[in-house]
Amino acid sequence: xxxxxxxxxxxxxxxxxxxxxxxxxxxxxxxxxxxxxxxxxxxxxxxxxxxxxxxxxxxxxxxxxxxxxxxxxxxxxxxxxxxxxxxxxxxxxxxxxxxxxxxxxxxxxxxxxxxxxxxxxxxxxxxxxxxxxxxxxxxxxxxxxxxx
Amino acid sequence: xxxxxxxxxxxxxxxxxxxxxxxxxxxxxxxxxxxxxxxxxxxxxxxxxxxxxxxxxxxxxxxxxxxxxxxxxxxxxxxxxxxxxxxxxxxxxxxxxxxxxxxxxxxxxxxxxxxxxxxxxxxxxxxxxxxxxxxxxxxxxxxxxxxxxxxxxxxxxxxxxxxxxxxxxxxxxxxxxxxxxxxxxxxxxxxxxxxxxxxxxxxxxxxxxxxxxxxxxxxxxxxxxxxxxxxxxxxxxxxxxxxxxxxxxxxxxxxxxxxxxxxxxxxxxxxxxxxxxxxxxxxxxxxxxxxxxxxxxxxxxxxxxxxxxxxxxxxxxxxxxxxxxxxxxxxxxxxxxxxxxxxxxxxxxxxxxxxxxx
Ligand code: SF4
Ligand code: SF4
Numbered sequence: 001x002x003x004x005x006x007x008x009x010x011x012x013x014x015x016x017x018x019x020x021x022x023x024x025x026x027x028x029x030x031x032x033x034x035x036x037x038x039x040x041x042x043x044x045x046x047x048x049x050x051x052x053x054x055x056x057x058x059x060x061x062x063x064x065x066x067x068x069x070x071x072x073x074x075x076x077x078x079x080x081x082x083x084x085x086x087x088x089x090x091x092x093x094x095x096x097x098x099x100x101x102x103x104x105x106x107x108x109x110x111x112x113x114x115x116x117x118x119x120x121x122x123x124x125x126x127x128x129x130x131x132x133x134x135x136x137x138x139x140x141x142x143x144x145x146x147x148x
Numbered sequence: 149x150x151x152x153x154x155x156x157x158x159x160x161x162x163x164x165x166x167x168x169x170x171x172x173x174x175x176x177x178x179x180x181x182x183x184x185x186x187x188x189x190x191x192x193x194x195x196x197x198x199x200x201x202x203x204x205x206x207x208x209x210x211x212x213x214x215x216x217x218x219x220x221x222x223x224x225x226x227x228x229x230x231x232x233x234x235x236x237x238x239x240x241x242x243x244x245x246x247x248x249x250x251x252x253x254x255x256x257x258x259x260x261x262x263x264x265x266x267x268x269x270x271x272x273x274x275x276x277x278x279x280x281x282x283x284x285x286x287x288x289x290x291x292x293x294x295x296x297x298x299x300x301x302x303x304x305x306x307x308x309x310x311x312x313x314x315x316x317x318x319x320x321x322x323x324x325x326x327x328x329x330x331x332x333x334x335x336x337x338x339x340x341x342x343x344x345x346x347x348x349x350x351x352x353x354x355x356x357x358x359x360x361x362x363x364x365x366x367x368x369x370x371x372x373x374x375x376x377x378x379x380x381x382x383x384x385x386x387x388x389x390x391x392x393x394x395x396x397x398x399x400x401x402x403x404x405x406x407x408x409x410x411x412x413x414x415x416x417x418x419x420x421x422x423x424x425x426x427x428x429x430x431x432x433x434x435x436x437x438x439x440x441x442x443x444x445x446x447x448x449x450x451x452x453x454x455x456x457x458x459x460x461x462x463x464x465x466x467x468x469x470x471x472x473x474x475x476x477x478x479x480x481x482x483x484x485x486x487x488x489x490x491x492x493x494x495x496x497x498x499x500x501x502x503x504x505x506x
Contacts (some may be wrong), residue, residue, distance in 0.1 A: 025468040035210035
């Protein structure tokens with residue numbers, strides 16, 4: 001029989017493991033606390049970059065909307081949150097007709113933040129930002145038009 | 149050291165000059181009771197606040213911060229909430245015992261509270277069997293818990309009460325052995341005398357190894373006595389909803405709650421009295437100037453400082469260890485703590501007989 005399995009050994013072993021646990025919590029006692037005191041700390045609040053709070057359309061370096069109105073995001077969305085309204089215009093130089101984006105509606109109240117739309121987009125025209133203060137008094141205010 | 153008996157005798161003399169002796173005694177009793185209850189409640193409030201904050205810190209949180217600065221008024225809000233809640237009476241419960249139970253629990257802890265020496269002369273009950281009395285009063289609280297479980301006619305309460313009975317009665321033994329160790333060392337059971345004897349060194353230093361062992365066993369058994377985690381089987385939330393006080397609401401629940409916190413305070417206060425010198429400042433024989441400086445800190449500060457330190461340690465236990473299984477509770481007590489306690493008592497006796505103490 002090993003010493004640690006004997007009666008005396010168990011006492012020492014048990015004490016040691018209890019002290020290990022106490023050590024862990026003691027360290028925790030003195031570490032900086034993680035509580036965020038919102039809204040007092042609104043100025044300094046740091047939300048993780050990966051947080052998904054609201055869909056928006058990032059513009060390219062020339063300030064143009066990157067969306068090509070393909071509608072993939074709309075069909076990817078399980079909740080029917082996104083509606084892409086398009087119109088067909090004829091390019092003056094080439095004479096070819098082409099779909100352009102008319103209105104991109106996003107219903108924040110319907111979104112479950114699964115990010116399928118962002119993954120589906122071939123042009124990275126949509127992304128999530130972390131503007132999380134989205135409370136409003138009227139449900140209709142949650143329906144947003146994302147393109148300018 | 150400032151002696152509080154000067155104040156009490158002055159009050160006594162004043163009252164006796166005003167009225168006949170019997171009346172004076174009655175008035176004094178009422179005054180003492182009022183002061184003791186007031187102190188009891190004040191400490192309970194401080195303890196609840198401390199529990200919340202310490203628990204939060206161990207879990208890397210801040211705890212209550214909203215009501216008052218640093219959440220200081222949170223406890224008052226809680227107490228107020230408790231006071232205005234309805235006391236629900238349960239159908240088909242034994243209503244007399246059901247109502248009696250919380251008072252028994254509180255009574256036991258108030259009586260024990262009165263034995264504590266807060267400072268020189270600042271002690272309600274002090275007589276030559278102090279330690280004995282203390283153990284007797286602190287252990288009849290379990291009666292209230294058993295009654296609460298029995299009378300509320302609920303399985304969970306019943307199981308909780310039975311667990312509590314089994315647990316408290318067995319851990320009482322370890323507590324008794326630890327106290328006996330100290331009594332062996334000091335040769336007295338009077339609490340004021342016990343503290344007086346520690347004027348050159350605290351018992352934990354005087355009794356060195358056996359005293360330290362007794363101190364550790366006392367802390368473990370004391371934790372079990374107060375029904376707190378890791379020994380919170382009587383009210384294990386995940387198993388028994390709330391154990392013996394499942395059916396209680398309003399202030400009746402409040403009594404159980406307050407008594408639990410005050411029992412923690414009492415356990416810590418007894419530990420500090422028996423092992424860490426109570427209100428006696430840290431004295432090292434030989435260093436007279438050091439002792440003089442220490443004497444300038446009033447006794448009550450020493451007492452509360454030590455007590456709250458031990459409370460902090462007990463809270464540290466509570467928020468570290470997971471709950472024991474019901475079969476592990478008696479195993480720990482009967483197979484480990486009691487034998488160790490007995491051997492420890494023997495070692496202490498040998499040390500005292502051979503004069504190996506400081
Ligand atoms: S995150 Fe999911 S639910 Fe929200 S709009 Fe995109 S696909 Fe739809
Ligand atoms: S946002 Fe992306 S996926 Fe949706 S229509 Fe525009 S280009 Fe297509």
